[in-house]
Amino acid sequence: MATITATPGLGTRSAEGAAIRAADLLRWSLDHKIIGLQYMVSSLFFFIVGGTMAMLIRWELLTPALDLMADGTQYNALMTIHGSVMIFLWIIPMMAGFGNYLVPLMLGAKDMAFPWLNAFAFWLIPPAGVLMIGGWLVGPPEAGWTAYPPLSTLFSPDGQTMWAMSLHLLGVSSILGAINFVVTIRNMRPEGMTLWKMPLFVWAVLATAIIQVLATPFLTGGLTLLILDRTAGTSFFDPGSGGDVLLWQNVFWFYSHPAVYIMILPGFGMVSEVLSVHARKPVFGYRAIGLSSMSIALVGFTVWAHHMFTSLQPALRIPFMITSMIIAVPTGIKIFSWLGTIWGGKIRFTSAMLFALGFITLFVFGGIGGIFLAAVPIDIHLHDTYFVVGHFHFVLFGGSVFLIFSGIYHWFPKVTGRRMNERLGQLHFVTTYIGTFFTFVPQHIAGALGLPRRVAMYDPQFTNINTVISLAAFLLGISSLFFIYNILRSLSHGERVGGNPWRALTLEWATTSPPPPWNFRGDPVPFDDPYGYGSDESVAYLDAVERRFPAPEESDGA
Amino acid sequence: MSEATLEQGAAPSAETIDNYKLGMWLYLASEVVIFGTLIAVYAVYRLNNAASVQHVQEELGLTLVSINTFLLLASSWAMVLGLREAQKDNPQGTVRWIGLTALLGTIFVLLQGVEYTELGHAGIHLGNEYGMRFYAPTAFHGAHVIVGVLWALYVMNQARKGVYNARNYLGIEIFGLYWHFVDVVWIFLFTIIYLI
Numbered sequence: 001m002a003t004i005t006a007t008p009g010l011g012t013r014s015a016e017g018a019a020i021r022a023a024d025l026l027r028w029s030l031d032h033k034i035i036g037l038q039y040m041v042s043s044l045f046f047f048i049v050g051g052t053m054a055m056l057i058r059w060e061l062l063t064p065a066l067d068l069m070a071d072g073t074q075y076n077a078l079m080t081i082h083g084s085v086m087i088f089l090w091i092i093p094m095m096a097g098f099g100n101y102l103v104p105l106m107l108g109a110k111d112m113a114f115p116w117l118n119a120f121a122f123w124l125i126p127p128a129g130v131l132m133i134g135g136w137l138v139g140p141p142e143a144g145w146t147a148y149p150p151l152s153t154l155f156s157p158d159g160q161t162m163w164a165m166s167l168h169l170l171g172v173s174s175i176l177g178a179i180n181f182v183v184t185i186r187n188m189r190p191e192g193m194t195l196w197k198m199p200l201f202v203w204a205v206l207a208t209a210i211i212q213v214l215a216t217p218f219l220t221g222g223l224t225l226l227i228l229d230r231t232a233g234t235s236f237f238d239p240g241s242g243g244d245v246l247l248w249q250n251v252f253w254f255y256s257h258p259a260v261y262i263m264i265l266p267g268f269g270m271v272s273e274v275l276s277v278h279a280r281k282p283v284f285g286y287r288a289i290g291l292s293s294m295s296i297a298l299v300g301f302t303v304w305a306h307h308m309f310t311s312l313q314p315a316l317r318i319p320f321m322i323t324s325m326i327i328a329v330p331t332g333i334k335i336f337s338w339l340g341t342i343w344g345g346k347i348r349f350t351s352a353m354l355f356a357l358g359f360i361t362l363f364v365f366g367g368i369g370g371i372f373l374a375a376v377p378i379d380i381h382l383h384d385t386y387f388v389v390g391h392f393h394f395v396l397f398g399g400s401v402f403l404i405f406s407g408i409y410h411w412f413p414k415v416t417g418r419r420m421n422e423r424l425g426q427l428h429f430v431t432t433y434i435g436t437f438f439t440f441v442p443q444h445i446a447g448a449l450g451l452p453r454r455v456a457m458y459d460p461q462f463t464n465i466n467t468v469i470s471l472a473a474f475l476l477g478i479s480s481l482f483f484i485y486n487i488l489r490s491l492s493h494g495e496r497v498g499g500n501p502w503r504a505l506t507l508e509w510a511t512t513s514p515p516p517p518w519n520f521r522g523d524p525v526p527f528d529d530p531y532g533y534g535s536d537e538s539v540a541y542l543d544a545v546e547r548r549f550p551a552p553e554e555s556d557g558a
Numbered sequence: 559m560s561e562a563t564l565e566q567g568a569a570p571s572a573e574t575i576d577n578y579k580l581g582m583w584l585y586l587a588s589e590v591v592i593f594g595t596l597i598a599v600y601a602v603y604r605l606n607n608a609a610s611v612q613h614v615q616e617e618l619g620l621t622l623v624s625i626n627t628f629l630l631l632a633s634s635w636a637m638v639l640g641l642r643e644a645q646k647d648n649p650q651g652t653v654r655w656i657g658l659t660a661l662l663g664t665i666f667v668l669l670q671g672v673e674y675t676e677l678g679h680a681g682i683h684l685g686n687e688y689g690m691r692f693y694a695p696t697a698f699h700g701a702h703v704i705v706g707v708l709w710a711l712y713v714m715n716q717a718r719k720g721v722y723n724a725r726n727y728l729g730i731e732i733f734g735l736y737w738h739f740v741d742v743v744w745i746f747l748f749t750i751i752y753l754i
Contacts, residue, residue, distance in 0.1 A: 113577045179584040183577050217588040221595030225694065234690035236599065242687030244602075251595060 020415075020514065028123070030115035033515065035122050036101025037415065039093050040408075042125060046089035048484070049133070053082035055477050058470040064460045075456035076142040077159075081132065083145030084163065087263070088170050089129055091400050095266040096121075096177050098407055099205045101415065103181060105508035105515060106199045108190040108524040113183040117176055124173035131166035135159025144454060146256070149237035149248050153229050161230050164223045171216045171223070174262075178212035181205050190507075190526055199506045199530045200289050204269025207293040208262050211300060215258035222251035249311060253304035261300045263396065265293055267403030268334060271356045274410050275338055276531045277504040278353035279345030283531040285337035292330035292337075299327045309379045317376045324374035331367060335360065350502075351425025355406035358433050362398030369394060369444060384454075387447025394440040397476075405432070405483065412487075413501045417513040417552075418494030424486040428479055435476030442469050499549025503542045506530050510545050569725035578728055582735045589702075593743050596695040597750060603691050604754070614688050617680060620752060626669050627748050630703075633662035634741045637710075637734050644717065644727040652717040652730065659737065660710035663703050670700050692751065699747055702740045709733050 025038050057079055060068045069075045100118065104111055112118045135141050139157025152160050185206045189198065225236040226248070235241035237248050268289075276283045283289065305312050305320040312320075338360055347353065369391040373379050382388060405428070412420045446465045451458055458466065500509040505527045511520050532538045570578075604611050636658040643651030674693075682689045713733050716722065722730055 114581060117581075175585075175588050179581050179588075182584055183581045186580060187573055187576050213584050213588050214591060217591035218595055221592045224592075224596075224698070225599070228684070228690070228694065233685045234694070235685070235687075236690060236694075241685075247599065 028119060030119050031517065032100050032104050032112045032118060035118050036097045038122050039097030039100060043090050043094040043097060046085050046129060050082050050085035050090055051477060051480055053078055054473065057082060058473040060456055061466050062470045064458050064463055066456060069456055072456045073142060077140035079454060080141045080144050084132060087145060088167060089132065091263045092174065093125055094404050098266060098270065099181055102508055103184060103202055103205055105519055106202050106506050107188055108507045108520060108526060109188040110518045112180050113188060114180050118180050121173045121176040124169045128166040128169040131162045135162045146252060149245050152226060153237050161227060164227050168220065168223050171220045174212050175216050178209035181209035190524065193526050197530060200272035200283065201269035203290040204265045204293050207297040208265045211258045211262055211297050215255045218251050219255035222248060246311060249308050253307045257304040257307065258300045261296055263400050265296065267400050268293065270403050270407040271338065271359060273506065274352050274356040274406050275341045276533065277502050278350055279342040279347045280533045281341055281345035282533055284340030286531065288333050289337050292333045295330045296327060299323060303327055306374055309376055310383045321374055321376050328367065328371060335364060351420065351422055351429060352406045352409035354429040355402050355409065358429060359399060359402040359406065362402065362436060363395065366391065366394035366398050382447060384452055385447035386443045386451045386453055389453045390440045390443030390447055398436050413497045414508060414513050416491060417496060418490055419497050419501060420490040420494055421486050424482055428482040428486060431475055431479035431482065435472050435479050438472035439469055439476055496552045498546065498551035500545050505532060505538060512549050570728050575728055578732050582732050586735065586739050596698060597746065600691045600695055601750060611688065622669060622673050623748065623752050626666050627744065629662045629666050630741050630744050633659045634738055636662065637737050641727060641730045641734055644722040644730055645724055647724045649717050649720055649722060652722060653714050656710050656714045656717060660707050660714065663707040663710065667700055667703050695747055699743055706737050706740050
């Protein structure tokens with residue numbers, strides 16, 4: 001691999017020594033770094049879109065009556081598109097963006113195995129976004145992100161068909177991207193890097209990609225039937241004409257539960273990197289973390305029906321309760337391994353580290369809420385209440401989104417050659433943490449007290465708690481503005497850095513920031529242990545990297 | 559790098575071969591899941607409504623579909639011979655055999671069209687409980703055959719231009735994986751929908 005020289009005609013590459021410019025992101029490019037950034041920038045755009053919708057939702061819920069919307073239908077459309085955008089156009093593509101940018105660099109490779117396929121997978125996302133949002137022009141989808149029939153077949157206007165087509169495209173994009181990851185990780189590691197010496201992020205991407213290849217097609221199949229039902233006169237999901245509503249629920253959750261791990265596993269990989277680097281300690285239980293990613297991927301296929309405790313045959317409840325409890329075990333192994341990693345370390349409270357530590361605290365809380373919901377008797381009480389909303393927002397925002405923030409603070413210097421502003425990062429962290437906690441913890445309480453989800457109007461007894469939730473959510477909205485401002489400002493004003501500002505041992509840091517078009521000049525030699533911090537060899541290695549890729553002279557930086 | 563070498567007709571590296579084959583297998587794995595979903599939808603109905611499904615099957619008859627199954631199996635055989643000709647450095651042979659693959663695939667789709675028309679006359683259409691479950695997997699498979707025929711025409715054209723030889727036949731092998739897969743899916747559909 002490493003001996004192949006740059007061949008012309010492989011599409012646009014970032015110019016030698018120059019940072020990737022905004023205009024590059026609008027072009028068809030085969031450079032995995034540009035594609036990775038295309039994923040990240042477009043998903044950040046959708047984060048703002050979906051976040052704005054969240055703000056509108058919380059504004060509506062400030063009081064028990066209708067404030068903002070003309071009727072409940074508008075509210076249904078808003079929360080449907082908010083959920084779909086956040087899951088399918090923000091978190092999943094963002095994780096794909098990290099994977100695209102980092103995996104070849106971490107493997108010391110020049111690019112992904114199939115550069116053309118990689119670009120193709122990305123360019124399916126913009127049309128999918130247009131279809132999703134464009135539903136508003138023809139009558140938006142109203143069936144929630146889960147699109148249960150008959151809501152999605154008999155009661156939703158044409159936007160629901162566009163929604164299904166949008167998810168179809170995103171599914172294909174996801175499968176093609178995942179195939180690329182598996183092949184790249186299996187075949188393109190440098191000499192000396194066995195599976196057991198791969199960075200943990202790469203392990204996590206591998207586990208994620210396996211889920212994507214095997215779970216996403218279920219959604220593809222289900223969506224095909226849904227579109228047929230809506231357009232071709234079939235009735236797969238209509239019990240009145242010989243169909244079955246449970247068919248959709250089974251197929252949908254057979255994808256969408258594993259999809260939960262598609263959204264969190266790459267983040268688990270990122271936090272393993274960040275904690276080890278910023279605590280200057282080897283990862284505790286490297287193999288346990290790598291293997292627990294794989295076992296989460298496998299067990300993740302056996303728990304789908306815990307979303308259907310109230311619609312399933314009662315005899316199946318207990319088996320699915322047991323598998324759902326089992327999947328907490330590998331997650332617990334990870335949490336303890338991370339705690340073991342920072343235990344006794346020289347912790348540097350950088351913004352990346354703050355978000356990683358914040359993630360651990362919030363994710364433990366969110367995870368315990370998951371155990372509640374996995375228990376059948378409690379779930380039957382809490383089903384379809386705000387407890388569920390609070391739970392999945394807690395693990396998605398306190399989990400995935402915190403890790404995305406952490407990852408951006410950590411790898412921003414590699415991508416741009418500049419550090420993000422730490423002071424703004426701390427402000428971002430504090431406001432986000434408080435906002436997350438006071439938005440989503442009260443939702444658990446309101447749900448336990450009986451507030452149903454997906455309603456625009458509610459019983460006046462829940463007014464106070466909803467006001468608290470909305471105010472905290474607005475704080476969360478403002479905190480994201482700090483983040484966006486920090487990114488934009490740091491692009492031109494951030495402190496200039498060399499190849500390895502955090503003194504990290506994985507290979508993506510053993511090149512310039514930003515990396516040259518083909519990632520490395522010469523063959524990169526991986527350090528034997530990607531997390532061997534603290535040893536004399538690692539210090540010598542890091543000093544050598546620093547001499548080779550020094551920080552530029554402070555001439556125009558901040 | 560790997561994609562460029564395929565076009566230029568040079569022998570692909572071992573890594574490129576590995577990449578393409580693994581990539582194709584993973585793609586096929588995801589296809590298995592989609593077909594599995596559609597077949598399961600049919601199978602569940604079949605189990606719950608055994609009597610009425612048997613009635614429909616008796617009406618269908620097996621002649622046409624047996625001919626079609628034979629054609630598809632023969633096309634896989636032609637595909638293998640086309641690959642063998644490339645390995646023997648005989649591009650003309652590859653063009654002929656892959657051409658036969660494409661021809662047999664085309665006849666398969668046409669006969670499926672004939673079958674659908676007859677079924678339509680017999681009142682089996684997408685609005686039926688049976689019809690929708692029958693057409694979804696078979697038509698999805700038919701779409702795969704059409705894609706396969708187009709792919710075969712592309713491979714034929716590449717062979718005509720002399721891209722393939724005894725050192726470079728990866729393009730045919732990858733197409734072969736796809737074509738054999740489509741064939742195997744048909745064996746399952748034939749067994750589950752027409753025979754059982």
